[in-house]
Amino acid sequence: MQRPLSLNVVFVLTVSLLLSACSRQGIYETAIRYERSSAGLEADTVAVGNLEIAYLRNHRAVNGDTIVMIHGFGANKDNWTRLAGLLTDEFNVYAIDLPGHGESSKPLDIGYRLEDQAGYVAQILEALSVDDAHIMGNSMGGAITALYAANHPGKVKSAVLFDPAGILEYESELVDLVMEGDNPLIPKQPGDFERLMEFALEKEPFVPWPIMSVMEERAIANREVNEVIFAAIRDAGFESDFRNAITRIQAPVLILWGKEDRVINYRNGEVFEAAIPNARLEVMDGIGHAPMVEAPVESAEIFRTFIGQPAE
Numbered sequence: 001m002q003r004p005l006s007l008n009v010v011f012v013l014t015v016s017l018l019l020s021a022c023s024r025q026g027i028y029e030t031a032i033r034y035e036r037s038s039a040g041l042e043a044d045t046v047a048v049g050n051l052e053i054a055y056l057r058n059h060r061a062v063n064g065d066t067i068v069m070i071h072g073f074g075a076n077k078d079n080w081t082r083l084a085g086l087l088t089d090e091f092n093v094y095a096i097d098l099p100g101h102g103e104s105s106k107p108l109d110i111g112y113r114l115e116d117q118a119g120y121v122a123q124i125l126e127a128l129s130v131d132d133a134h135i136m137g138n139s140m141g142g143a144i145t146a147l148y149a150a151n152h153p154g155k156v157k158s159a160v161l162f163d164p165a166g167i168l169e170y171e172s173e174l175v176d177l178v179m180e181g182d183n184p185l186i187p188k189q190p191g192d193f194e195r196l197m198e199f200a201l202e203k204e205p206f207v208p209w210p211i212m213s214v215m216e217e218r219a220i221a222n223r224e225v226n227e228v229i230f231a232a233i234r235d236a237g238f239e240s241d242f243r244n245a246i247t248r249i250q251a252p253v254l255i256l257w258g259k260e261d262r263v264i265n266y267r268n269g270e271v272f273e274a275a276i277p278n279a280r281l282e283v284m285d286g287i288g289h290a291p292m293v294e295a296p297v298e299s300a301e302i303f304r305t306f307i308g309q310p311a312e
Helices: 009-020 024-038 077-084 114-127 140-151 173-179 192-200 209-221 223-234 239-246 268-275 296-306
Strands: 041-048 051-058 066-070 092-096 133-138 156-162 253-258 279-284
Touching: 024 041, 024 077, 024 209, 041 114, 051 077, 051 114, 066 077, 066 114, 066 140, 077 092, 077 296, 092 114, 114 140, 133 140, 140 156, 140 239, 156 296, 192 209, 209 223, 239 268, 253 268, 253 296, 268 279, 279 296
Parallel strands: 066 092, 066 133, 133 156, 156 253, 253 279
Antiparallel strands: 041 051, 051 092
């Protein structure tokens, strides 16, 4: 049975206010715990070298395949809870905070190129004893997923790329803004996080103001590491190497792209589909840069159909 994913805002805020004496941080933490629990997930950490990696996993393991979920730039593991909650009854889900993100370690002096991050994913999954999994990634995480699949063909059952980075043959509104010195993906001051949400998402989920304000504070606090990560990816000059790498992917690949994506032009999906053997592209009308957040039910249905395991 699939769990309901919509946040019961009245319940959460009422309980939060009682338990936290109106603390915004308390409301945020209660709401996040509630949404994770509703999705059948719980938080944990694992040490990988000098890094502490935060992740979400099934509260109870099931007799099914494993799904690994990799978020995008400036995002975190909780971007996946709405989709994960539709899958944790039948799959063992791991949603990871990459280094520099979420609740994981945020050193400024490690490599953050896509190749580096794909290497961290390999180390994280080895530490978690995760093998032979379906891998999903969004945006930057989609590019990392593609590289991981190319480099570890025996460990990937399928790969799902949600609006992946890595190829910019068709430019987007974001490219124009960054060229002008304005990056809406890196909040710097109050109001910037709301702008980020409006820019990235065509269908924004409702987020109560106390929770939104804490999310904004955390995003602004991460500005320095976000700038380091963005610069590492931007300056790597990786595109030709990336395109060559993804031709080595052996697993079936599903590319899901929101047609209204302003961050990365959806037409780049055609380039991914042409480059990756055994890949299939689906463009989702009325959806922006994060289909798993904006359309979790539809995303889950497409994924199940793709792997030949439709919902009962």
